[in-house]
Amino acid sequence: MSAFTERQLAASGERWAVATPHAAAGEAAADVLREGGNAVDAALAAAAMLTVVYPNQCSVGGDLLALVGTPDGDVRCVNASGRSPRAVDVESLTAAHDLMPVLGALPVTVPGAVGGWATLADMWGTRSLASALAPAEAAARDGVPVAPGLAHDLARESARLARDPGMRGVFFADGEVLTAGQTLCQPHLARSLALIGSEGPAAMYGGEVGASLVKLLASQGSAMTDEDFAAHTVELSPALAAQYDGVEYLSAGANSQGLYFLQGLKALDVARAARGPLDPLGREAGLVASVLAWTAGDRDRHCADPEWSEAPVEHLLSDAYARHIAEHALAGTAVDLLARRKATGDTVAVVVADADGTWVSLIQSVFHSFGAAVLDPGTGIVLHNRGASFSLDPASPNRLAGGKRPLHTLMPVLVREGGELVGAHGAMGGRAQPQVHTHMALHLAAGSAPEHAVSVPRWVLGAMEAGVTTGAGVVSTERDVPVAGVHAIEGAGFTVGSLGANDDGVGHGQLVRRVTGDGRPHLAAATDPRADGSAVAG
Numbered sequence: 001m002s003a004f005t006e007r008q009l010a011a012s013g014e015r016w017a018v019a020t021p022h023a024a025a026g027e028a029a030a031d032v033l034r035e036g037g038n039a040v041d042a043a044l045a046a047a048a049m050l051t052v053v054y055p056n057q058c059s060v061g062g063d064l065l066a067l068v069g070t071p072d073g074d075v076r077c078v079n080a081s082g083r084s085p086r087a088v089d090v091e092s093l094t095a096a097h098d099l100m101p102v103l104g105a106l107p108v109t110v111p112g113a114v115g116g117w118a119t120l121a122d123m124w125g126t127r128s129l130a131s132a133l134a135p136a137e138a139a140a141r142d143g144v145p146v147a148p149g150l151a152h153d154l155a156r157e158s159a160r161l162a163r164d165p166g167m168r169g170v171f172f173a174d175g176e177v178l179t180a181g182q183t184l185c186q187p188h189l190a191r192s193l194a195l196i197g198s199e200g201p202a203a204m205y206g207g208e209v210g211a212s213l214v215k216l217l218a219s220q221g222s223a224m225t226d227e228d229f230a231a232h233t234v235e236l237s238p239a240l241a242a243q244y245d246g247v248e249y250l251s252a253g254a255n256s257q258g259l260y261f262l263q264g265l266k267a268l269d270v271a272r273a274a275r276g277p278l279d280p281l282g283r284e285a286g287l288v289a290s291v292l293a294w295t296a297g298d299r300d301r302h303c304a305d306p307e308w309s310e311a312p313v314e315h316l317l318s319d320a321y322a323r324h325i326a327e328h329a330l331a332g333t334a335v336d337l338l339a340r341r342k343a344t345g346d347t348v349a350v351v352v353a354d355a356d357g358t359w360v361s362l363i364q365s366v367f368h369s370f371g372a373a374v375l376d377p378g379t380g381i382v383l384h385n386r387g388a389s390f391s392l393d394p395a396s397p398n399r400l401a402g403g404k405r406p407l408h409t410l411m412p413v414l415v416r417e418g419g420e421l422v423g424a425h426g427a428m429g430g431r432a433q434p435q436v437h438t439h440m441a442l443h444l445a446a447g448s449a450p451e452h453a454v455s456v457p458r459w460v461l462g463a464m465e466a467g468v469t470t471g472a473g474v475v476s477t478e479r480d481v482p483v484a485g486v487h488a489i490e491g492a493g494f495t496v497g498s499l500g501a502n503d504d505g506v507g508h509g510q511l512v513r514r515v516t517g518d519g520r521p522h523l524a525a526a527t528d529p530r531a532d533g534s535a536v537a538g
Contacts, residue, residue: 010526012452012515013537017523018042019429019510021057021348021531022147023341025049028135029352030536032127039354040068040124043362044117046350048136048193051113052186053144054471054532055382056369058348060192060204061213063109064116064364065252065410067239068124068419071357075414077252078123078265079235080116081111084387085223086231086402093400094392100400103160105220107387109406111204111213113364118201119234127418130197141190142381143183146419147532149208149504151180153369166375167382189355189380212378212502213283219373228403239414240316242266244447248416253313254306258411260299260432262323263316265441267291270326277446280439281457286492288442289475290329291437292461293494299434302397305405309397332492345435347410349426349510353523359512361412372471378490413437415513420533422514427509428531432460436507450526454509457481458499478503492498501533505528 007023016039018029024070027041028049037045043066050058054406066078093106101107121129146154151514154161158177161167170186171178172534178184194204204210208227208265217224239250242262247363249260249265268278269289278284301313315321365384366372389406391398398407409430415423425445436458459477477486480501499505508528515524523533 007532008536009455009529009535010524011535012522012524013392014522017354017512017525017535017537018046018168018350018352019506019512019525019527019535020046020050020350020534021510021527021533022050022053023143023532023534024139025350026534026536029350030538031135034538038126038359039352039360040120041127042354043350043360044120044129044132045127045135047117047140047362047364048133050348050350050364051139052189053137054150054348056150058364059366059382059384060113060189060196060369061111061112061381061410061411062364062366062371063386063408064111064113064362065256065362065408065412066116066120066362067250067412067414068120069359069414073416073419073421075239075250077237077239078116078119079237079252079254079256080119081255081405081408081410082112082386083228083233083403083405084109084390084400085225085228087223087225088400088402089223090400090402094537097392100388100390100392102368102385102388105217105222105372105374106386108217108222108224108372108374108383108388110228110457111384112206112232112234112374114201114447115232115234117536119236127201133193133197137190137193139267140186140193143185146178146180146184147178149532151178152349154178157215157369157373160373161370164373166377167370169377170380172310189379192379192381202324204229205232206440209379212289213376213381216374216376239314240313240317244269244441245272247445249441250414251411255304255405255408256411257303257407257409257431257434258413259301259311259313259316260295260303261411261413261437263298263322264291264295264438266317266322267295267325267329268438268442270323271330274326274330278442279446280442281482281485283484283488285459286488286494288438289327289328289461289489289494290492292438294325294328296431296461297300300323300440303407304397308401312434329447347428347430349428349508351424351510352427353420353424353512353514357421359414359421359424361426362415363412363426365410409433410469411437423514426510427507429460432462432507435460439483440509440511448510450513450524454511454526454528458506459485459508461494466533476505478506502530506530
């Protein structure tokens with residue numbers, strides 16, 4: 001347990017910095033940087049390690065989105081989200097279900113993470129994919145201690161995990177779910193990582209690893225085929241951008257909700273110009289919540305695979321629409337909120353900067369905690385349930401269709417000032433990720449150090465239970481949110497519910513920022529105390 005009780009929540013260095021939600025992943029990345037690898041090499045080592053030590057939140061069987069910024073200030077988005085089976089029977093699903101199923105084979109889309117890893121290594125890495133996966137392979141083979149966060153999710157989800165033979169074989173011992181500090185061994189996952197290292201993405205998309213996953217899914221009623229896996233592609237595109245208080249934030253577009261984080265920042269910048277600095281824990285908390293509720297509604301109306309329905313990006317990010325949102329929030333106009341579902345324990349973020357000026361924000365996920373609650377015994381891989389994001393409403397742009405990417409909660413973030421990259425941000429939080437990012441951005445704009453920005457009390461709008469539809473007007477606040485902030489949120493028309501302090505129901509934030517202290521620029525890294533991570537710098 002010492003690895004978690006003695007972890008370092010903040011670090012600074014002149015050459016490189018990294019923050020991750022698990023100490024073992026942070027050390028894997030730091031080792032790469034100490035040995036001369038770049039930020040992409042380090043991010044890949046951390047990402048692979050996280051699939052071993054945090055299978056409740058990410059997996060080889062999940063998706064990935066990332067932003068990579070290069071020394072010239074250019075930023076590219078890597079969208080490795082997977083698609084639904086091309087032969088999915090939408091009409092039968094709609095007849096049998098009001099909402100997309102959350103568990104089992106039906107919500108499993110093609111896992112995109114391996115394709116994303118390979119693209120990152122090929123495009124920007126200085127080392128092979130095999131070298132990035134090697135530490136994770138060893139950890140899976142030799143065993144790792146169960147982290148407190150993983151133990152918490154294992155205990156909470158034990159009943160549904162026990163129903164799956166693959167899950168029982170990995171996460172249970174003598175009929176009991178593993179607890180914190182016990183050793184988690186995953187030899188089949190180690191073999192899968194070795195195959196991916198030696199064969200590259202072909203092992204997943206047309207090879208032995210993917211074939212095993214398809215066979216399992218087909219046995220449980222999925223329409224997934226080997227051809228669906230083989231057809232997986234990774235999309236590279238420019239990032240979208242918006243400014244808050246003169247600082248430029250960049251995130252993903254397409255089927256990612258990153259656009260709606262940027263939309264909210266633009267509206268809040270208008271409000272800032274009218275009201276002054278915005279404190280999400282003070283008297284402006286209600287205004288912030290109103291803007292976030294508005295942009296969440298736009299996300300649910302527009303966010304989808306652009307091959308099926310193109311969101312009006314130019315309008316949503318326009319100055320005029322930002323003023324429109326801000327004016328309604330400033331006037332206290334009520335926002336019509338839809339009921340939404342939000343899962344716990346769904347995502348990991350890795351943020352890295354190196355001495356050469358390369359910046360990475362990498363986000364990967366199984367969506368709900370332990371994804372679909374299906375683990376393939378042949379490969380040791382937990383399968384995500386990203387397809388649970390699809391709608392079955394015929395009028396929704398995010399309606400399920402064959403070969404379609406779902407609305408995606410993953411949203412990496414980079415930051416520029418004066419054309420120079422100065423920050424990499426990441427968050428866990430499902431549909432609340434834009435809210436976590438907004439909290440961090442507002443605190444940083446007010447002069448907070450990165451360590452304070454990730455650790456200060458937070459609140460989030462929307463239900464936090466996996467697969468449960470509840471009233472979306474509830475704002476869950478950690479118990480140490482100041483009274484002034486709680487009253488402001490209530491005054492804006494929201495119902496307030498209370499969480500404990502440092503509750504992961506408000507997400508996990510990870511930050512690396514270039515800061516100036518004592519007249520010397522340096523890199524500052526910070527990890528959220530709500531996770532099991534560490535910040536490392538050199």
